[in-house]
Amino acid sequence: MTPGQLSAAAKSFNFLKGNHGSDKMNSLNTNIQIFPFPLNIQSSVDWIMSPESGGIDVFIGTVRNQTKGKKVIKLEFEAYEPMAIAEMQKIAEQAFEKWPVQKVLVHHRTGVLEVGDVPVVIAVSAAHRAAAFDACRFIIDTLKQTVPIWKKEIFEDGEVWVAAHP
Amino acid sequence: MNIKILAFGIAKDIFGGTSVNLELANDATVYNLKYLLEQQYPRLKQLASYMVAVNNEYALPGDNLHERDEIAIIPPVSGG
Numbered sequence A: 001m002t003p004g005q006l007s008a009a010a011k012s013f014n015f016l017k018g019n020h021g022s023d024k025m026n027s028l029n030t031n032i033q034i035f036p037f038p039l040n041i042q043s044s045v046d047w048i049m050s051p052e053s054g055g056i057d058v059f060i061g062t063v064r065n066q067t068k069g070k071k072v073i074k075l076e077f078e079a080y081e082p083m084a085i086a087e088m089q090k091i092a093e094q095a096f097e098k099w100p101v102q103k104v105l106v107h108h109r110t111g112v113l114e115v116g117d118v119p120v121v122i123a124v125s126a127a128h129r130a131a132a133f134d135a136c137r138f139i140i141d142t143l144k145q146t147v148p149i150w151k152k153e154i155f156e157d158g159e160v161w162v163a164a165h166p
Numbered sequence B: 001m002n003i004k005i006l007a008f009g010i011a012k013d014i015f016g017g018t019s020v021n022l023e024l025a026n027d028a029t030v031y032n033l034k035y036l037l038e039q040q041y042p043r044l045k046q047l048a049s050y051m052v053a054v055n056n057e058y059a060l061p062g063d064n065l066h067e068r069d070e071i072a073i074i075p076p077v078s079g080g
Helices: A003-017 A041-048 A081-098 A129-146 B010-015 B030-040 B042-046
Strands: A030-035 A055-061 A070-079 A101-109 A111-114 A120-126 A149-155 A158-161 B002-007 B019-023 B051-054 B071-074
Touching: A030 A041, A030 A081, A041 A055, A041 A101, A041 A120, A055 A129, A070 A101, A081 A101, A081 A129, A101 A129, A120 A129, B002 B010, B002 B030, B010 B042, B010 B071, B019 B030, B030 B042, B030 B051
Parallel strands: A030 A101, B002 B071
Antiparallel strands: A055 A120, A070 A111, A070 A149, A101 A120, A149 A158, B002 B019, B051 B071
């Protein structure tokens, strides 16, 4: 890659980054960020597309209106940002080791989200669809187990940190 | 040594703030830290589980702590 191409790639990262996203851990084929404002699904798709890709798989998490039959008013997400970025980067690296994928994007929200808002976008590109599907599922499943991000459910009559108690 | 421990999620509610300071022996381990914290904050024991992170990595009970480490309590995660 020429210095000019590198510079163009860096500019596209800065465009995606906006003013608040943290992106200390990105390379040319991974884009891992945490945002305190709404995620841009279209710019995620634009970033993941490449001429070498035969397919992209996008997972969009959304805030559901109830949990176990109880009405949810809103959710609040909190992240231990430097560690969350590092853990998401590890998951992306594992995806690259396990499947022939080309690019991986993981964007996660913090802050207060209402029903229908998008807390997470995961996008994977690959030459063939099977790798993109498998890697995308692996990334969201593993993220939910290891990445230090916490969700508080806020109901009409109280609030609870999800999964905190047995 | 005096160490600062960052708290997130329900750990913030348990500690009553985003961090607590604790006096530990210089050769203290993660296990020692958890023991002391659970004495001071018994509600930690009611959690489904919790981990300690040292310098942005999950730590094992036998890992040693150092004064300048960034130490955090990681209650059960629930992102995504």
